[in-house]
Every structure is written in C-alpha cells, then in structure tokens.
Amino acid sequence: xxxxxxxxxxxxxxxxxxxxxxxxxxxxxxxxxxxxxxxxxxxxxxxxxxxxxxxxxxxxxxxxxxxxxxxxxxxxxxxxxxxxxxxxxxxxxxxxxxxxxxxxxxxxxxxxxxxxxxxxxxxxxxxxxxxxxxxxxxxxxxxxxxxxxxxxxxxxxxxxxxxxxxxxxxxx
Numbered sequence: 001x002x003x004x005x006x007x008x009x010x011x012x013x014x015x016x017x018x019x020x021x022x023x024x025x026x027x028x029x030x031x032x033x034x035x036x037x038x039x040x041x042x043x044x045x046x047x048x049x050x051x052x053x054x055x056x057x058x059x060x061x062x063x064x065x066x067x068x069x070x071x072x073x074x075x076x077x078x079x080x081x082x083x084x085x086x087x088x089x090x091x092x093x094x095x096x097x098x099x100x101x102x103x104x105x106x107x108x109x110x111x112x113x114x115x116x117x118x119x120x121x122x123x124x125x126x127x128x129x130x131x132x133x134x135x136x137x138x139x140x141x142x143x144x145x146x147x148x149x150x151x152x153x154x155x156x157x158x159x160x161x162x163x164x165x166x167x168x169x170x171x172x
Contacts, residue, residue, distance in 0.1 A: 002078060002159070002163065004076065004078055004159075005159060007150070007156075008076075008078070008156070008159065009075075011075060011086070011147055011150065011151075012071075012072040012073070012075035012076045013072065014072070014143070014147075015068045015069065015071050015072030015075065015086070015147075016068070016069050016072035016073070018065075018068055018143060019064075019065045019068030019069035019070075019071075019072060020065070020069065021065075022061055022062075022065030023061075023062065023065045023066070025061050025065075026058040026061050026062055029054065029057075029058055029061075039115045039118040039119055040112070040115070040119060040125070043112070043114075043115050047107075047111055049103075049107055050103075050107060050108060050111065053103060053107075057100075060096075064089070064092070067085070067089070068089065071085045071086055071089065078159065078160055079160075080160045080161070080162070082160075083151045083156065083157065083160045084151075086147050086148065086151040087148050087151045089144060089147065089148070090144045090145060090146075090147050090148015090149070090151070090152075091144075091148060092144070093140070093141065093143065093144025093145075093148075094141050094144050094145060094148070096140075097137055097140035097144070098137070098141075100133075100136070100137070100140070101133055101134075101136070101137040104129075104133040105130070105133060108129070108133075109126065109129070109130055109133075112125065112129060113126055
C-alpha cells in the first residue's frame, strides 16, 4: 500500500472542513431570507435576476460542499479521480468567484444604489457591500487556486498513479 504524504492529508481535511462550513452557508442565507425584513431583502427577493441567482447559489453551495467532503474522503484513499476532481474544483472555484464578483458589481450594486435612500446609512451599505464583494472575491479564490495548483504538480500526480505492486497486492 502506498504511503499518503502529509500534504495530501492536509488537503483532504481542508476539503472536509470547507465542505462542512459550506453546508452552513445555505442555512445562513435561508435564515436571513426568513427572518430579515427591509428594503434590501425585498429588493433581492423581487429582483428578476438576483432572486433566482441567490436560489441557484444555495443549490450550488450544497452540491459543491457535499462534493468537497466526498473528495476529501477520497483523497485519504488516494483515489486518482479525487485529485482530478480537486483540479476541476480549483477551476470552478476561481470562475465562480469571478462570476459572483461580476454579478455583485454589475447587478447588485446598481440595485442597491436605487434603494439606498430607503436604507439607513444607504451610502455606507452600498460601499460596505462592495468592499465585501472585493474581499469575498479575493478570499473565495485562494483555496481553489491553491488546491488546483497543488494537485496539478507532477509529484502529486505520481502519488495518485496506480503502481503494479498495488495491483498485485489486491489479488493476494
């Protein structure tokens, strides 16, 4: 049996932790929709794009979080598909962060500006929301970039390649 490098174990655990935390995100979003009132939530719910976008985001968050947990478990077993899935997740994570940033800047910001007079400290809400978008964009890309690059390295690929000795042990 191949020895699993500590770095693979670290990424497996991080996948499971981030996957678990990712499952909390939809719960927070749904509770905000349920218990928050006011012009911002009303705008989000009634906006022809942002409402469906938020719903799609919740569904994707659950799916990706479950996939991260599953990939984490598979990394512990050195399943070759798990390494490939981590690279795909890296690409997906970067693209979705950029798309989310664009949607926030191009759709949500103008919608917030339209209702800023109805919101206490409206200018501050718009500015802090956009600051949050920028921070979310940066932090949202860090882990996907790191795991995508790490799992693409030749030394890591070699760890996941089946060896003849592994196949022989399976038949003993």
